[in-house]
Amino acid sequence: MLYTFFNYKEVELFERKIDSEVPDVIKYFDISVVIDVLRATSTIITALSNGATCVIPVSDIAQALSLKYYNPGYLLGGERGGQKIEGFDLGNSPFEYDEKTVKEKTVILTTTNGTSSILSASRIAQKVLLASFLNLSSVVNMLSGYDAYTNIAIICAGNNGEASYEDIQVAGAIIFGIVRKRSHRLSDSSIIALKLWESLKRPDFSGEHAHRLRELGFEKDLEFCQMIDHFRLIAKFENGKIVKIG
Template sequence: MDTRKHIEVCFSPYLFPLHKEEYEIVVVIDVLRATSAICAAFDNGVKAVIPVATIEEARSYQEQGYLVGAERGGQIVEGFDFGNSPYSYMNDDLKDQEVVLSTTNGTKAIDLAKDAETVVIGSLLNLDALCEWLVEQDKNILCLCSGWQNKFNLEDTICAGAITEHLINTGKFKSDEDSSIAAKYLYLSAKDNYMGYLKSSSHRRRLKNLNLNEDIKYCLTPNQSSVIPVLKDGKLVNIKNSK
């Protein structure tokens, strides 16, 4: 009997309802930039990140005195403390704080997946650490790409492909979906030069036009982090500190 668990890829939140009943773990991926920023936040001592889907929710938290990051269309929403640049979280003032984050794509995907048994944050930054942790869980896994406004994008799919390739190579997982096979081959094509491969991608061009090249370079540099952010009671916490 085949006892391997499934690792599959969902290309966009729009397709998530077709998958959600089958997987115990959902890995939410938004490489440029929400999930990368979340990893950076924990690396820099943030206690918890509260992801919210709407600007209205973000304003409500702000009125309660929270530090709040809000981004739409790649830019900081006027009136908020910061956006979703990883560099915004490299700030000693945020250490041991609970901060709130609302973004165009990533936090909406987290909200969509919140009823899963486990929701974990994935990026290229924490790729190896995340893969090792996922193998230990021995459960069925869905990589949910945040995409761009419910559309397919390259960088999230490549990251999902990297996770898929790693887990399948352990011999403990299998993939049946064409989306997972496609993601894996995109990753294999891109892995030696993410920056070059993604040069013409829509979101990289979008951020470049906003003069956010340093963010792009940071987010596309793998394995700078070993944090495992998981959703617990509506807050993302680093699993290493939550046991």
């Protein structure tokens, strides 16, 4: 069955709920797929594609700085309010994670919503994948390999607890891809995401967060993050690190 969660706080609620009410068998999902298309997952996919060894997602700035302190060779990246954090090497724009900068480097990353969502996702599923428009077909192809009894949670990072219009589009595009190949039961949120994508058929970055990024001068990031299948890459989060599969 395919579940979709519109923001990561909902996942935490769900986690609490299933702790008490739902049998152990579905306490954890087989797979969770995290989406924060503007811009954390798009940036991470880009970094890995450009040769970064791994990306370490952390929730807060202090933790990121402490990790950098003990590992001065790591790159320190992240944003708050869309903007690069003071003293950090990099912000959260995919363009900063080019091959020259990230090749064979470990990146520490902390963002407002995305990195926390990845950590949340790992608490409800053993296998955690990252998705964006940039690697859409790779994710769809991998998920389509699982049978209809696999419980998949698609986690949309959202925007400070609010559903993000763009993230739901990526969720819908993934579901659209999967159900074309194999019938899966869909939760209500998954149906909503699917219907939304079927009506749009292409990325529509006109939500609040996209608006804010435009105001901050990140128009090029928006164009880039809309490029469906720009990369062929699967990224998984395992043992605290996000790495390329294969």
